[in-house]
Amino acid sequence: MAKPKSDPESSLPLTPAVFHVLLVLAGGERHGYAIMQEVAASTDGQIKMGPGTLYGTIKRLLEAQLIEESDERPDPHLDDDRRRYYRLTGVGEQVVRAEARRYAEIVELARDKKLIRKPA
Secondary structure, three states, X not given: OOOOOOOHHHHOOOOHHHXXXXXXXXXXXXXXXXXXXXXXXXXXXXXXXXXXXXXXXXXXXXXXXXXXXXXXXXXXXXOOOOOOEEEEOHHXXXXXXXXXXXXXXHHHHHHHOOOOOOOO
């Protein structure tokens, strides 16, 4: 994943793994294992990231400056000091918003084609 350009849409489309990691981090800082758990929970277990996929994705997102490692740490008595916490950068937030809009447009198109129903 290359370093993002000034236009967040130039980074699209995102892979499912990248989108789900960014989507989790849109809710706040998380450590790697918590990201894996939240992706699985939010997709009702349909997407399960293994450590290789997760940490490879995190590495690419760090290099692309879409996420950054957080300097803030929870109380050491409540957490494992080996954990690394990640958060979205400003550009990362713009990119995940752009991808969410793109998905929303696809869903609308599918509704127009009567492939899925509009919510009641």
